[in-house]
Amino acid sequence: MDFTLPADLREMQTHIRHFAIHDVEARAHEIEETNRVPPELIRQAAELGLFGLSIPEEYGGVGLGMLGRCAVYEALGQGHMGFGGMVSAHASIGTSGLVKLGTPEQKQKYLPRMASGECIAGFAITEPSSGSDAANIRTRAEKRGDTYILNGTKHYISNAPIAGLLTVIAITAPEKGSKGMSAFLVEPSMPGVSVGKIDEKMGQKGALSAEVIFDNAEVPAENLLGPLDLGYREALGILTNGRVGIAARSTGAMQRLLDLSVAHAQGREQFGQPISSFQAVQFMLAEMEVDIQTSRVLWQKVAWMVDQGQDVRRMASVAKYHATEALSRVADKAVQVAGGVGYMKDAPFERFYRDQRLLRIYEGTSEIQKLIIAGDLLRAR
């Protein structure tokens, strides 16, 4: 087996890593203070192709496969996690439904502006009464003439406050249960759609989320994405690939935390010697490295499986569960290695510690990932 990434991907990874660690991190304080991503960073990200990672070249994107996208997500993960979250919510779950299920007309209408970063995308399934239990959403879409009328509320929707397009999952055939779900391409400017106030979060500043309310919202019938009554499994398929991306982003964040921890341990002296000479500190660094290597091998394997057209439902959950739990362990150790500095806002440890916590919750909590893994295991026997 050859785990070496192709040369062009390694080069792209190097550029994105440099952008994440230098350009994005240089604006981290500003993002934290204002809870906004500066427009110059959006422009730079667009020039680097970050908004068009999964969009085919014919629509102005970079057209990377899953392995390539995840290599970029890992590099991006080394910088401010709110910025990485905003980009990946767009490039991953915001875009993949349209790329996979869209008609040529739908793709032509939206993808070029999405690839250029002019139209930021998001994905909306979660509702106040159905988070983990996403099969029980209540948002209804009823056809009247050549329009679907949507009623319901989605919440915690990433990018909603800045989005030009949302892939919204709604019930079209209640009698079919979870098989009666469909996906719609919804512009927040469509009549009857409104976006609530920006959520106040623990971390991931700059990655804005909000409620999206549909009050007799009018969505043109031509904006139905994929077949009518697509079903829960297919709709959730949009999230499966997102989970692999989260595993890759987690790996990048871990790598950055380890690099910062090693530098700190070698530079900081106590008892007349660098703290890196203490075995207790070395063990923390070694455990961090084990978590990074295992997470990286996992996302690489699952991304490769996606590119081979294999069913990765179980393995995407394995990768997401492992990498996000590993990231929490690594973030905790990084704060410990740094000592008091790790708790202060002027070093990145504290920010990563807060920011990483979300990754064990969204796109399916760790518990839900374990239910998917076990359910699939048991079905297969």
Ligand SMILES: Cc1cc2nc3c(=O)[nH]c(=O)nc-3n(C[C@H](O)[C@H](O)[C@H](O)COP(=O)(O)OP(=O)(O)OC[C@H]3O[C@@H](n4cnc5c(N)ncnc54)[C@H](O)[C@@H]3O)c2cc1C
């Ligand atoms: C900042 C942020 C951004 C988000 N972005 C998006 C987005 O862009 N689009 C979108 O659609 N959603 C988004 N979400 C929603 C996210 O996916 C949900 O919050 C998540 O799936 C968990 O749902 P919940 O919050 O309702 O928690 P709940 O489902 O209420 O879960 C609470 C706890 O119960 C556990 N639990 C629930 N059911 C079970 C079970 N059967 N067995 C064992 N344990 C269980 C959970 O694991 C968790 O620990 C976002 C959330 C946040 C916080």
